[in-house]
Amino acid sequence: MRTLDYADGVITMIDQTALPEQETWLEIATVEDLVGAIKRLSVRGAPALGVAGAYGVVIAARAHSPVDEPDAFDTAINRIRSARPTAVNLGYAVDRVAPIARAHGLEAAEVEAHRIRDEELASSIAMGDNGADLIAELVGGDAVRAMTICNTGGLAAVERGTALAVVQTLHERGQLTEAIPLETRPLLQGGRLTTWELQRMGAPFRLIVDSAGPFLLSRDAADVVLIGADRIAANGDTANKIGSFSLALAAAHANVPFIVVAPESTIDMGTPSGEGIEIEDRGVAEVAGVRDFSWTPANIDTINPAFDVTPASLITAIVTDTRVVRVGEGEAL
Ligand code: MRU
Numbered sequence: 001m002r003t004l005d006y007a008d009g010v011i012t013m014i015d016q017t018a019l020p021e022q023e024t025w026l027e028i029a030t031v032e033d034l035v036g037a038i039k040r041l042s043v044r045g046a047p048a049l050g051v052a053g054a055y056g057v058v059i060a061a062r063a064h065s066p067v068d069e070p071d072a073f074d075t076a077i078n079r080i081r082s083a084r085p086t087a088v089n090l091g092y093a094v095d096r097v098a099p100i101a102r103a104h105g106l107e108a109a110e111v112e113a114h115r116i117r118d119e120e121l122a123s124s125i126a127m128g129d130n131g132a133d134l135i136a137e138l139v140g141g142d143a144v145r146a147m148t149i150c151n152t153g154g155l156a157a158v159e160r161g162t163a164l165a166v167v168q169t170l171h172e173r174g175q176l177t178e179a180i181p182l183e184t185r186p187l188l189q190g191g192r193l194t195t196w197e198l199q200r201m202g203a204p205f206r207l208i209v210d211s212a213g214p215f216l217l218s219r220d221a222a223d224v225v226l227i228g229a230d231r232i233a234a235n236g237d238t239a240n241k242i243g244s245f246s247l248a249l250a251a252a253h254a255n256v257p258f259i260v261v262a263p264e265s266t267i268d269m270g271t272p273s274g275e276g277i278e279i280e281d282r283g284v285a286e287v288a289g290v291r292d293f294s295w296t297p298a299n300i301d302t303i304n305p306a307f308d309v310t311p312a313s314l315i316t317a318i319v320t321d322t323r324v325v326r327v328g329e330g331e332a333l
Contacts, residue, residue: 001200003155004048006055006113009062013052015042016155020196031060031076038083038090041187045156046230046266047120050089054113056080057097061109066102073101085278086239086307088231088268116265117158123263123321124160131166131226131261131319132173138257138316139223144170147180147213147221150241151193152228152261163226163261164197166319171203179205180222182213184241186286186304210243214250225251227310229262229318236312236327237274238262242305248314257316258328264320267333274309282306 004013015024017040026042028034034056037043043052060076081094093116101109135144146167150156153164160168170176179198184190191207198205208216216222225247231239238244238260251258271277287302288294312327325331 001154002159004043004051004158005117006058006110009059011052011055011059013037013043014155016044016193017042019155020192029059031056031063031079034059035079035083038080044189045151045161046087046089046228047123047157047162047263048155049084049087050093050265051113051117051120051158053080053090054093054097054116057094057101058106058109058113061101061106066098070102084280086230086280087266089265092265120157120263120265121159123265124154124157124162124165126321127162127261127263127319128160128165128169130321130324131163131259132169132175134259134317134319134324135166135170135224135257136175142175143177144175144224145177145180145222146170147182147217147225147247148194149182149190149210149213149227149243149247150184151189151197152226153194153197155193155197156228157263161197162228162263163259164194166226166259166261167198167203168201171201176203179203180216181205181207182210182243182247183207184243185210186282186290189241213243213247214253217247217250217254217256220254222256225256225258227258227260229260229266230307231271231277232260232262232267232318232333233271233273233277234267234269234333235273236315236318236325236333237277238310238312238315238318239274239277239279239307240310242308245308245310248310252314258310258314260310260315260318262318262320264322267320269333274311277309279308280306
């Protein structure tokens, strides 16, 4: 299922905040609406943010000609670029399309944005194959129990996904015993979105609460941990959904392979290590309650990092669309 696309000045995307209760499609034709959709997580997941950002530049160029209104165009694309700070794909895609819009105009920008979308689609298929092949090598092939966090499926990457693409490929090859998604507090991307995608693909799974993950790894409940990434630093340190680092520590303790699955576009060679990755703090409301309901006393403070950073030393391998890099064994990106 294609979860985001563009035609004639309009981005069409499934509203991820409404799932799984409702399958609502949004039509976005302004930069303001796109920035709002990104901030409230109607579109989320690093590769999907990249594709949305690429089409966002096209929408910006339609509203403000980069030649006739360069300042207005730059302001618009900077708003898109900074809507969420951690996923590198957003800035990467904006920075690819914007110079083409400036130099060659709207049609060329559209072509480049479509190219980014098509690259992500092809990447998802390749990551699925590369990841499933690696798992066959590491844990033997035909009865894999895969633990995963957040949502890394087609919702997060337009089609198929990253870590969940590997789960899907294992399932299609008849090698998946079960997926074990973590619910992923505070916004429940695992409980709401990954369960919805696993059900649609007909894959067996059992949902767990986040704090059960490390314990279940210590009790031999999974053969592999698969996560996506929002930004991979040059040394392999990986920013991903909060809770990934705890899983990596527990996987190392239990001697379970911990595999990061991400397209090449998520690797940020300009950031030397995880210390340089900006981590978004999403504020009080998500920790203090859900939607309009709050379970805390009024006026409390929270710490709400949306992501954490797993050091490369805890990562068995990074699987991309083109390669497998065993960073835990000292291989370099
Ligand atoms: O805050 P989110 O839902 O955008 O976080 C997404 C993740 O952490 C994903 O694991 C990551 O973007 C990789 S998705 C293919």
